[in-house]
Amino acid sequence: MNKRTLILGASPNPERYAYKATEMLSEHQHEVFPVGLRDGEIGVKEILTNSPLLENIDTVTLYIGPKNQPKYYDYIINTINPKRIIFNPGTENKELVRLASKKGIKTEEACTLILLSIDNY
Numbered sequence: 001m002n003k004r005t006l007i008l009g010a011s012p013n014p015e016r017y018a019y020k021a022t023e024m025l026s027e028h029q030h031e032v033f034p035v036g037l038r039d040g041e042i043g044v045k046e047i048l049t050n051s052p053l054l055e056n057i058d059t060v061t062l063y064i065g066p067k068n069q070p071k072y073y074d075y076i077i078n079t080i081n082p083k084r085i086i087f088n089p090g091t092e093n094k095e096l097v098r099l100a101s102k103k104g105i106k107t108e109e110a111c112t113l114i115l116l117s118i119d120n121y
Contacts, residue, residue: 003121004031004056006080008072009063009091010047012040017088018063021112028116033057051075061086061112066093077103086110 005025010018018034022042025032032045033054040047051072060082062069069091076085077099084106087093097107115121 002030003058004054005033005059005061006054006057006082007032007034007061007063008076010034010036010040010042011063012036012038012042012047016063017113021061021063021088021116024113024116025121028121030121051079054080057082059084059086062088062091065090066096069093069096073099076100077105081105084108086112086115088112 007018007022013019019042022032022034022045034042034045034047036047057080060076060080085100087109088111092109100107
């Protein structure tokens with residue numbers, strides 16, 4: 001099943017996990033929207049900047065630390081309003097979990113790469 005996924009914290013650096021997740025999600029036939037601070041590309045995907053308006057996003061997978069997340073709260077919760085948020089290792093944030101649960105958004109502390117590799121995304 002294709003899950004439209006927004007990757008928050010995308011980077012054109014192939015060593016970064018957000019880059020690897022973008023590639024792996026695409027390989028698993030998920031529609032991916034990498035969003036980052038700087039322009040660039042991940043394979044054939046253009047990195048989007050400036051909190052783009054996207055509709056029908058199933059999952060937001062986070063690759064930005066908790067200190068940098070507050071400026072994205074409104075964007076994630078109210079603008080994107082996904083069905084779930086994945087907190088990859090190092091991105092765990094109780095405040096964002098609380099805000100998401102108030103809106104009925106599921107949250108999960110997990111690694112996107114592992115979820116994909118065990119066919120549990």
